[in-house]
Amino acid sequence: MLDARKSAILNKVVTEHIATAQPVGSAHVVRDPLIDVSPATVRSDMAALERDGYLTHPHTSAGRVPTDKGYRFFVDQLSPPALDPAGEEQVQDFFARAHGELERVLRDTSKLLSQLTDYAAVVVPPTHDTLTVRSSLLVRIAPRAALIVLVLSNGAVDRHSVEIDESTTDDQLERAGARLAALLAGRTAGEVEQVVTSGAGAAPGAGAGGTPPAPPAVPAAVDCEAAVDALVAACCREIAGRQLPSQDTDEVYVGGAARMAEQFPAVQTVREVLSILEQSFVVVSLIRDVLAQGQSVSIGTEHGLAPLAECSLVVAPYEVADEVVGTIGVLGPTRMNYSQALAAVAVVSQHLGRQLAAGS
Amino acid sequence: MLDARKSAILNKVVTEHIATAQPVGSAHVVRDPLIDVSPATVRSDMAALERDGYLTHPHTSAGRVPTDKGYRFFVDQLSPPALDPAGEEQVQDFFARAHGELERVLRDTSKLLSQLTDYAAVVVPPTHDTLTVRSSLLVRIAPRAALIVLVLSNGAVDRHSVEIDESTTDDQLERAGARLAALLAGRTAGEVEQVVTSGAGAAPGAGAGGTPPAPPAVPAAVDCEAAVDALVAACCREIAGRQLPSQDTDEVYVGGAARMAEQFPAVQTVREVLSILEQSFVVVSLIRDVLAQGQSVSIGTEHGLAPLAECSLVVAPYEVADEVVGTIGVLGPTRMNYSQALAAVAVVSQHLGRQLAAGS
DNA sequence: CCTTGGCACTCGATTGTACCGAGTGCTGAC
DNA sequence: GTCAGCACTCGGTACAATCGAGTGCCAAGG
Structure with missing residues (x-):
């Protein structure tokens, strides 16, 4: 694309401009030992480089400054650099x-x-996708809210709150916690998501496409065991949901x-x-x-x-x-x-x- | 300290300077309806205010600018302001x-x-001093490290890592976790500290004054139950220690x-x-x-x-x-x-x- | 004694002018 | 294709002149 000399000139302009933050003129360029031609020649090459979009001019009678395209060329031909x-x-x-x-x-x-x-x-x-759950805990923090705490394999702690029904008993919560612990241990968040969508009762099903997912809520329990089931499912949904792009937790x-x-x-x-x-x-x-x-x-x-x-x-x-x-x-x-x-x-x-x- | 007119002038200078970021001269000051004197009078008052350290001069022939002392006066006599x-x-x-x-x-x-x-x-x-521990969890996250996770009464999660001995068995860890849970539930971090210093075995004792507290470490277990004891104590120390000013966790x-x-x-x-x-x-x-x-x-x-x-x-x-x-x-x-x-x-x-x- | 109008003075900011110099583009010769 | 030479451009600096906002001081008047 660019002949050797033009390329050398462009490189020199870029490095010089990076070093000095000033527009660089033909006189500066020829100071480079790799460029063994006269300033006039450099000027004509630089004019060509400008026509091709690699350089610009702040104004006549100023030196050249690299354009984004110029930097791009420079970066692409950079040899893999080592740290000092x-x-x-x-x-x-x-x-x-x-x-x-x-x-x-x-x-x-x-x-x-x-x-x-x-x-x-x-x-x-890091996203949590490669981390597995080492331990989990389900705690009520308000009459209508509980917290799932996950300890991940790297020692990080993840935390999700779920809405629960006021009628949920502590006993139910405890049983749900135990079930959850067994369910989650050793799993990644991605795997949890699979568990949710595959079996485990109240899967989101229909509304998955365009509509925003409803906030996880558990209906009033009639059957005690069913309530625990629903609670576990809600927790799983919450955990899996966090990984979705809907997160503004970024x-x-x-x-x-x-x-x-x-x-x-x-x-x-x-x-x-x-x-x-x-x-x-x-x-x-x-x-x-x-x-x-x-x-x-x-x-x-x-x-x-x-x-x-x-x-x-x-x-x-x-x-x-x-x-x-x-x-x-x-x-x-x-x-x-x-x-x-x-x-x-x-x-x-x-x-x-x-x-x-x-x-x- | 300052008579009414000087005070009014100072106020005007401060508000004007806050509004315009410019030095303010006597002509600007007299524009205030509260100040019904001539520019010359204002000038002499401003000279006095400058002698007393409330105002300065960037240079001759520039207006006055409040000093820190001037701002201080202004702020101190500010009536309790209401938000718009x-x-x-x-x-x-x-x-x-x-x-x-x-x-x-x-x-x-x-x-x-x-x-x-x-x-x-x-x-x-918020410091955690007024929050109580709602639930806790002790998990091993590496051969020689465990994590204490605390769920606080407001739903926040606190986390501390403790060094443990490699020979500690999972069983010991679990028992320590249970003991810890019972010990911590409903307590504030401050109370935990009291528990540590009062009873509970391996209290820091002597080295509390000048020397930095040793990192929590548990000696190799000879007696199984003693190891659990020590582990619990180490955890408590860690939790309480976090509240000390030595924290650079700020x-x-x-x-x-x-x-x-x-x-x-x-x-x-x-x-x-x-x-x-x-x-x-x-x-x-x-x-x-x-x-x-x-x-x-x-x-x-x-x-x-x-x-x-x-x-x-x-x-x-x-x-x-x-x-x-x-x-x-x-x-x-x-x-x-x-x-x-x-x-x-x-x-x-x-x-x-x-x-x-x-x-x- | 405090206040005030008047006045000379100060000094940053603005404007205008000239000039320098780094740099370009072009041209004609090698 | 390369290069020396040359006219030209134009930002930056330096300098002077001017402007004007503002001061400090003084002498007169309440």
């Missing part, structure tokens, strides 16, 4: 020390990633958002970017979209979000037991240090996966 | 709708408070941090403020300090944090069952709208307390 030794050590250290609650580990991981790259970092927590850990303040001269831009970062739902779906396209980098306007037009996102999934369970990412300006970000994201995602597999 | 009807309705709406997990409610509350005021908002979650919900970006012209300031907001520990202790001094507003340099010299913090505790359990706050520039912030914080803290008492 200092960073590598930092990651090692971190995960050697990391322990305790899942949430804490994830939050700290986002901080680590942000420190490594000097940009904002995002950690999307949690996400953002670290180093403050660093974005330095990246953009315009206060307005900073404000918009930070605002987006506060809406976890938007962040999650953004990352999901990028990953769905098989990309690991999204540059400028490639994703649709207007306020992030001046940002790039570098993502990597992390795996537990060969299954993708979550994602981490770095958000920086389009003129970010891509190789560093790619390296950091790759290394951290690997370590994080291993860590979670170990059971934190 | 629109805001009031928003709060009503919010708490009528609020439901679900504790964390979600708190996070959303921080967003609400931020929306009401247009500044950043902070919610410090969680905090920050909403609307992005709004700070617009409040300061200097990017550096924005960066520093956001940075502070990301360190939950700092935020928590800051709020604690302010409250400990019986203040509800901290202005500029009154708290010691240099990066927040241009910020003010408005806080209010919230109560459940007449006990202060947590705090909410608003962080804005020193020239923030204090009456609005005070009103919002007061109203929201009241509603939040009521909401939590109801059992979310």
Whole structure:
């Protein structure tokens, strides 16, 4: 597509612009030992690159700046980058020390990633699909509400509330709890869903398509045992339901958002970017979209979000037991240090996966 | 201290400066109908106010700007402010709708408070001291680690991990779990602590003063029942220990941090403020300090944090069952709208307390 | 003694002008 | 195709002039 010299020039423009944040002119480009031609030649090549959409001009008599397409070319031909030794050590250290609650580990991981790259970092927590239920508990917390607590195989705790009928006796609740414990032990949330839809009485059935699922409620018990059955079914539905995309629970850990303040001269831009970062739902779906396209980098306007037009996102999934369970990412300006970000994201995602597999 | 006219002038300067963010001159001040003197008189009064430390001068030939002391005077003589009807309705709406997990409610509350005021908002979650344990569960999550899960009376779930000896049998664990359940049910964390220090075998004893408490570990069991005893004691210690100030778990919900970006012209300031907001520990202790001094507003340099010299913090505790359990706050520039912030914080803290008492 | 109009003075902000220099595009020669 | 040379562009800086909001002080009047 691009001959060797043009490609070299484009690369030089990109790296130089990343380093200096300034438009780069032909004189700067020829300073690169790999480019052994005169400025005039470089100029004509740069004009061609501009015609092809790789570069732009802020105005006449200014140097060139890469377009999103230019960055894209640069990133695609980047050799798989390695993290610098200092960073590598930092990651090692971190995960050697990391322990305790899942949430804490994830939050700290986002901080680590942000420190490594000097940009904002995002950690999307693992879905529970690969985790099994180790233990469960059903407790009444109000006359008409009960809580299911699940301890998962990695030590995380999941929690769902179900509406119950006021007439439900403590005894019934206890029996339902016992049944539930037996039913859930060793299962994943996905398997629970299967149990629900296959047998186990009051399956959702008809209304599954367009209409929103009714809130789980248990009808007044006539037969005692039937009430217990219904309660168990409601609990299962609730647990399985949480995994559905209807969840607006989308949690996400953002670290180093403050660093974005330095990246953009315009206060307005900073404000918009930070605002987006506060809406976890938007962040999650953004990352999901990028990953769905098989990309690991999204540059400028490639994703649709207007306020992030001046940002790039570098993502990597992390795996537990060969299954993708979550994602981490770095958000920086389009003129970010891509190789560093790619390296950091790759290394951290690997370590994080291993860590979670170990059971934190 | 200040005669009526000086006081009026100071008030006018403060309100005007809050509204316009500009230094305000004598001409602006006399526009106030309450001040019926000439600009020259105002000028001499302002000079006096400056001598007394209530106002400053960016430079000669500029208007006056309030100092921290000036703001302090203004805030202290502010009549207890009421929230505007629109805001009031928003709060009503919010708490009528609020439901679900504790964390979600708190996070959303921080967003609400931020929306009401247009500044950043902070919610410090309730300590568990007034909550009782409704149910508990002890599960092994790794060969050498177990997890205590507590369901609290308001439906929240608390979780602590304890180190256990590898030789501990599942049977022992189960018995310890049963003992623990009986011991904890209906108790608050504070009461658990009392149980630990009073009887129950392996109390910390000597090392309680200066040295950090040893990590909970259970020695290899010789006698089976003794091992169970020790395990129970370790669990209790862990639960009680969490309430000690040694906790660096200090969680905090920050909403609307992005709004700070617009409040300061200097990017550096924005960066520093956001940075502070990301360190939950700092935020928590800051709020604690302010409250400990019986203040509800901290202005500029009154708290010691240099990066927040241009910020003010408005806080209010919230109560459940007449006990202060947590705090909410608003962080804005020193020239923030204090009456609005005070009103919002007061109203929201009241509603939040009521909401939590109801059992979310 | 407090208040006030008058007045000189200060100093940031704005505007205008000139100039510099980094950078481009083009052209004609090799 | 490459390159030296050249005219041209245009943002950035430096400097001066001007403007105006605001002060401090003083002398006169209640």
